[in-house]
Amino acid sequence: MDFLKILNLLEERDPEMSDRLNTRRQALKDFANLGKKLSMAAVPVAMGSMFQKAYGQSTATVVDVLNYALTLEYLEYRFYEKALASTGLIPTGAPNGAITTIMNHEKAHVDFLKQAITSAGGTPVAEPTFDFSGGQGTGNGPFASAFSNYQLFLAVAQALEDTGVRAYKGQAGNLVKQNAVLTAALNIHSVEARHASHIRQMRKANGASVKPWITGKESGIDNSVVQAIYNGEENTTQGEVNITSLGSISANVASEAFDEPLTKEQVLAVATLFLAS
Template sequence: MNLLNIIEEIEKVDPEFNDRISPRRAAIRNITSFGTKVAVAALPFAFTTLFKKAYGQTAPVSVADVLNYALKLEYLEAAFYNQGATSSLAFSSTEQAYVATIRGHENAHVTFLKNALGNAAVAQSTQGVNGVYDFTAGGTFPTVFTSVDTFFAVAQALEDTGVRAYKGQAANLQKDANALTAALNIHSVEARHAAAVRQIRRMRGGAGASTKPWITGANDTGITAVNGNYSGEDNVTQGPVTITSLDGVGAKISVSAATESFDEPLTMAQVVALVTPFGVK
């Protein structure tokens, strides 16, 4: 049985098959080079696994769909900071400056994505109720615009989720270099927002006193209502490597350090479920 010949035959009817399985093809080539009974016995399993990974995933999401998904999230964040900046919240001068800066960035992201999508851009009026969001998330955060602490707690959850949302869609933009570059540029700015908001919560003390500028473990906000936003952030395995098995400074790398060192992606479905209570559709 020559699996490489089989693969070549499949490529004749599915020209994209090679792209689907790369670099898995190299793995199959390595297995077939062993020339042992063990390797031969492993071939059917390896080939089955290859097919599952090549065809067992959902159809690729279009670039326009990804950008509209991003636009919906940016609409949400821009509206959040727009409302916060014009509310009666008693921000300190430092906090007010941060809110103004982040507000400007989020509105710039909205403008950029709308221009990039042109007529294909989803209208902001389709979100929430005629474009108006429920930032209490159905009553989960009733004091979001009357308590500065609640405002920044919600901001932290939104920003952390935004970072993971952009990371989760990078693979769907790989064939469009311009879109990928733009998305990663926005992703990095969202990460800066998240770090800034987290630092503000730390400086304010109270429930956010132990907050770091980066995510430690899973949900480190102190708010159980946003557990889902941090699902998977306690992952300590990157690729084939268990980070906590590596040598650190004087000891193995700790779980805290391992989780702080890597952001984890969220799928589109996961993110949509998380922001639906605010009115994102």
């Protein structure tokens, strides 16, 4: 989820970053093919090398951005880890297997970022304390029973995954001139979308009235605190064309066809709900 965010935030801090990287097209081409040429253990080293080439040396700005991303990954990983450690919460068999797989993906992101930070010459940020109740440290937020109520756990998981999908969409436009990086980032985006879809299908199997995708701005979650994650998804206009004007296409169908972006500020507002301080 976060490599795309990392590059965008770097560009916000240093508007000349794209120019720095554009002069090193071969480095970007090599990065796009890392999955074929390098083991995953080598990716953070290569990532650090890319920053070295772009900036000439590791900078505090690079480390700050990577640590910001690491904090978000800690949140997702620990959420699933705590759920799997909650006796009797997740049914054995396929449900347990699916959540374990998603947790492992998030753990891989954490490990990746920590190694990348070290490779860039920095120190990984200490893991924050989370309040998964959504109570910002009170422990009495709207999701206080998420680790004893399976349906509520899945609802919170859906909200987090749907946030991730929209967060990726929010950053894609900033990489249109970086084809190799954009391709790699959108591959990650597709994985996040599959997570979201699978969680939604798990909810449906347990009686929730949800589809594998978002319709309009409906969350399918009986709690208004998550509505900010879904507002804007009812958009039916793409490329300055209202899709409903093209024929017998309903507003619901038009909205289902696209994921709408979330800004960095909107994503941070969601994450802040789960920070203990």
